[in-house]
Amino acid sequence: MDKILEVSVLNKSYGDFALCDISFYLPEGCITGFVGINGAGKTTTLRSILGLTNKVSGAVNFFGMDMAGNENKIKDRIGIVLGDGCFYEELTLLEMKNVIAPAYKNWCEQDFADYMEQFSLNPRQKINTLSKGMRMKYALALALSHKAELLIMDEPTSGLDPLVRSQLLKILKDYMNRGGRGVFFSTHITSDLEKTADMLIMIDGGQIVFQEEKDQLLDSYRIIKGGTEKLNMDTRGYFLNIEENAFGFMGITNQASHVMEHMQDVLVEKATIEDIMLANVERRKRDAV
Amino acid sequence: MLFSLVKKDFLIVKKYAGIMLLASFLIPPVMLWRAPEATGAMGFTLAVIFSIFMLTQYVALKEYQYPKATTLLCALPYPRKMIVLSKYCFCLIIYGVCCLVFGIDTLLFPRLGAFDIRMAVIIFLIISLLLSFYFPALYRLGYERTKFVFVIIIMASPVLFGFLFKPENAIRFEFLDTVSTTAIIVLGVMVSLAAFSISAAVSIRFFEKSDLT
Numbered sequence: 196m197d198k199i200l201e202v203s204v205l206n207k208s209y210g211d212f213a214l215c216d217i218s219f220y221l222p223e224g225c226i227t228g229f230v231g232i233n234g235a236g237k238t239t240t241l242r243s244i245l246g247l248t249n250k251v252s253g254a255v256n257f258f259g260m261d262m263a264g265n266e267n268k269i270k271d272r273i274g275i276v277l278g279d280g281c282f283y284e285e286l287t288l289l290e291m292k293n294v295i296a297p298a299y300k301n302w303c304e305q306d307f308a309d310y311m312e313q314f315s316l317n318p319r320q321k322i323n324t325l326s327k328g329m330r331m332k333y334a335l336a337l338a339l340s341h342k343a344e345l346l347i348m349d350e351p352t353s354g355l356d357p358l359v360r361s362q363l364l365k366i367l368k369d370y371m372n373r374g375g376r377g378v379f380f381s382t383h384i385t386s387d388l389e390k391t392a393d394m395l396i397m398i399d400g401g402q403i404v405f406q407e408e409k410d411q412l413l414d415s416y417r418i419i420k421g422g423t424e425k426l427n428m429d430t431r432g433y434f435l436n437i438e439e440n441a442f443g444f445m446g447i448t449n450q451a452s453h454v455m456e457h458m459q460d461v462l463v464e465k466a467t468i469e470d471i472m473l474a475n476v477e478r479r480k481r482d483a484v
Numbered sequence: 485m486l487f488s489l490v491k492k493d494f495l496i497v498k499k500y501a502g503i504m505l506l507a508s509f510l511i512p513p514v515m516l517w518r519a520p521e522a523t524g525a526m527g528f529t530l531a532v533i534f535s536i537f538m539l540t541q542y543v544a545l546k547e548y549q550y551p552k553a554t555t556l557l558c559a560l561p562y563p564r565k566m567i568v569l570s571k572y573c574f575c576l577i578i579y580g581v582c583c584l585v586f587g588i589d590t591l592l593f594p595r596l597g598a599f600d601i602r603m604a605v606i607i608f609l610i611i612s613l614l615l616s617f618y619f620p621a622l623y624r625l626g627y628e629r630t631k632f633v634f635v636i637i638i639m640a641s642p643v644l645f646g647f648l649f650k651p652e653n654a655i656r657f658e659f660l661d662t663v664s665t666t667a668i669i670v671l672g673v674m675v676s677l678a679a680f681s682i683s684a685a686v687s688i689r690f691f692e693k694s695d696l697t
Binding site: 280 | 485488489491492495496499546550552553555556557558559560561562563692693694695696
């Protein structure tokens, strides 16, 4: 699979926060979820790879081209959704479109009109009268109307109700079916990723924790439940985190085979992406102490 | 691309464009009525300062209110350089409109005196020098801190002009009559363009180095 985005050793520091040696890639044909808790560095990473922040070191390659020397050429092939509040709200949808459309060489009025109709958006309506869900659909209409090959979205589902979120995820799938080469979206609502993502990248404290195919990732983690008497110095080492109470323990492990070998009569369940994310966050927190 | 970005600023201020047009039309005759010692040039200068700074500051306010909108523009294939240059073009267009409005004023109110290219260039020079400091300050310090500069300019202009043009304090500009019109035009335009070029280069540098939210 070709890499449509490759980030190598990206570093960026703010006062008390830094992205440290961020490296990952997006394979072509995949919806890639970028997960992490609030403040983990998702937005900073997206801003940095799009050249929206200053003093960044490292290499960012889109479609095999270096971002440093081909910024406008690359941005012409990317659709961007930055979440809520990224429009001048007193403008109408048509006026805002007229600001954005001339930036793109391949802008397609017909595509835009089709999306507006599909999303039941009125071009004469002012942006500040739209609901959150409608704004997100409008942002998508703008991002998808110039034959974008890659769609990058920052927290697109944040603050949306489940119905709109599920519609959005369907739009993403349709986009991929229509020939999109990739979707990269950050979120802390991991349930959205369970439904759509092919690949997952997790960031925490400005560092990449893992990049794995979703199915493989979900397959490698397990929730283990059992009595606390089964925990000892050795077995505790198999877990990323352990919660204990009077009735027993619950822990998440990515070494299920070892656990099964050394701990009998325990309950094994599949872990969700949220379980995996939180377990990794806790593990990292504990390791840092 | 530049045209679209300039158009964006006009779309943002469209609510106030009519009011500012009316103000730039009324300021020179009203000044002449309230302060007969004032000249047409003084009224025109005030009209230009008011129109340009009020509208520019309104755009800056909206960009401050919706910072992600600027981030989005920078995430599109718009070079940041173009975004900065569009601000200068926006002001130049407002200046052009003010010239046109003042031209109509002088036809309707002959006491304002004639509006010639000489006056247009001298006032363009004053405006370009003010903007040459204002825009780099805006890009470096942001809207919140720059709004005090704006308030000072807007509040001080009428007071300063009123003071300068009182007969006992009158500044004599007769020396300009000894300089040929061609020399004033060439020199005025050159200095204005130089000021704009340096200012734009500094503003672009500040904006390119800024972290967008």
